[in-house]
Amino acid sequence: MSNVNPLKPSNRIFTKRLFIYFIISLILQSVVAYGALIIFASLPYSLTGLSDDNVIERRAHQGTIYLIRQEINNNPQLTTEQVLTNLQPHFGFRLQIQSRDLSLPLITQHDINKYGIGYDEDNEMIYATLNAEQYLALGPLIGDDIFASNILPFVSFLLLFAGFSAIMFSVLLYFTFSYLWRDAKNMSITVDELGKGNLQVRAKPAQSWLFKQLAGVINTMCNQIEKLISSNRIILHAMAHELRTPLARMNFEVEMLANEPDELEKQRLINEITNDIKELEVLINSSLNYFKIQQTQLLKNITPVPLTAWTMSIIDNLTLLKPHNFDLEYEIEDKTVSLDKQLVETIIKNLLLNAFKYSSNKAILRLSQQDDLLFIIVDDNGPGVPLKDRETIFLPFSRIDSSRTKSTGGYGLGLAYVKLIAEYCQGNAFVITSPLGGARFVITLNFS
Structure with missing residues (x-):
């Protein structure tokens, strides 16, 4: 008899499928993470507690604007362009002068009118009032927005996030479904063996709560099938034995009938044969009725x-x-x-x-x-x-x-x-x- 454990191939299949689920989970988690970031970033401040980009940039550069204005006021002998040229080496973005006739987004214009400074998110520019005819323009600014970053860092972030999430999910999946998988395979093997005619096979006690009751049901079914088949075998053997008796009598009576010259004795033998035939009919009908009751609900x-x-x-x-x-x-x-x-x-x-x-x-x-x-x-x-x-x-x-x-x-x-x-x-x-x-x-x- 082979000592190969039929569960070992199934364990390899389970591990392979778990790896496939891990890859699928990794991809799905990346998509979910990206979508979650976009949705979260689009939610209002009242829900997320995160300020909008125009508010953050306006607050971050209002001190810079103040110092540039102070520098312009402290050097009246120089033009505004000359002051900005002298300050330019100290900044990582351009310092410019723009006309007040410049068309700006409504929210940027609103912030300029209210705070004297506004952020143009589309062009990543800071605009501040300088005088009645000019804006002081700073930018384009260098931003670290994850959605505007290079593809490699962004993908790295998504993979890092999705990887940890997928690993945790896979570990949880393994501990959750490994018992279910083994119990399901045990029961599958039991049913296969039962289908091959092994009436002594029984399902091992299930370790998972989901299959505990099912294992009991399968074993009860196996017991009933074994009992039914065993009973039917006994019945068939017994029925064959019961049939032999009237058949043997009939054979004997037919032989006697063929060699019997007396008409009265012939009639008696014919009556005996008729009675044996009736006995066979009763026996067969009784047996059929029993099988009908046994197999019909x-x-x-x-x-x-x-x-x-x-x-x-x-x-x-x-x-x-x-x-x-x-x-x-x-x-x-x-x-x-x-x-x-x-x-x-x-x-x-x-x-x-x-x-x-x-x-x-x-x-x-x-x-x-x-x-x-x-x-x-x-x-x-x-x-x-x-x-x-x-x-x-x-x-x-x-x-x-x-x-x-x-x-x-x-x-x-x-x-x-x-x-x-x-x-x-x-x-x-x-x-x-x-x-x-x-x-x-x-x-x-x-x-x-």
């Missing part, structure tokens, strides 16, 4: 039933089948119960017919309801059921003795019907020792 027809009166009608219908001098007692709770009449009647009839056949001369039928469960109990004073046979007795065609022959009839499907219906109604069926000395059959049904 029947629709329950639940109706309110007066328990005492309804059960007594079932007992009356079985009077002709009750052995002579047989004592059948009953204890039935006098109340109205909601149940499926057809299913419960099938259980009662099969249990009573079983008691008629195997008990000595007495049986007690009890029906009662406790909480949501309907209890059906039948006690008899027969030989009882040995401990080793108390499970197999509910299997179709099961035989715990040789008492069932052609003369006694039956194929061991009655108790199998009872067990199947009980499980279908979320109940149970089991047998224990009766106080009467024989068997006590206990059936619970849930119709809520």
Whole structure:
């Protein structure tokens, strides 16, 4: 047997996909970061607490404008152009004189009229009043706006931001989904093995909260499938065995018929063959009905039933089948119960017919309801059921003795019907020792 762990390839796939998710996350985080910067920068001061560029630049250069004006006023012997030429080497941007007729943006003109200084964001220029006819112009200014910076620093910023964010996201993703991934692969392997016919396979206990319940459901399903297939195999083998008996008799009877000169004996053999054919038909039909109930989800027809009166009608219908001098007692709770009449009647009839056949001369039928469960109990004073046979007795065609022959009839499907219906109604069926000395059959049904 190979020792290769089927989860190892899946772990490599998970790591590969995690790396792909990291790259995708890196790209998306970069786009998100860039968009967030643009949106944040466009929001008003009341939301962000960040001043607009025109306010920042105006406040930053108002001292510079004041000192340049002072220098012009302190050198009346020089023209304004000469003063600016002397000051130019000390500045990293140009000092100019502009006419007051210059067309400026509205916000820049507004700030000049109000503060005497304004910032033209489009051209990155500072304008300040100098006299009635001229502006003092500074710029273009050297700015460090990230949106106006070189592409390499800007991309570096985005990648740095997105990289840390993507790493944190990937770590979180790994610890969040690694358990989910392993649990999902474990269950996938379980289902694959089940599909290949390995009925002993079971899902390992899930470590993640998401799959804990699913693992239990899959294991329950595996148990039910294994039980169903195992039961069907037993049924098929038992059915084949049951079919051999009438077929063997028919073969023997046909051979005797071919060599029998007496007409009366021939007629008797023909009647025997006819009876064997009918027996085969009953056996096949009974088996088919069992399989139909086993594999089909029947629709329950639940109706309110007066328990005492309804059960007594079932007992009356079985009077002709009750052995002579047989004592059948009953204890039935006098109340109205909601149940499926057809299913419960099938259980009662099969249990009573079983008691008629195997008990000595007495049986007690009890029906009662406790909480949501309907209890059906039948006690008899027969030989009882040995401990080793108390499970197999509910299997179709099961035989715990040789008492069932052609003369006694039956194929061991009655108790199998009872067990199947009980499980279908979320109940149970089991047998224990009766106080009467024989068997006590206990059936619970849930119709809520």
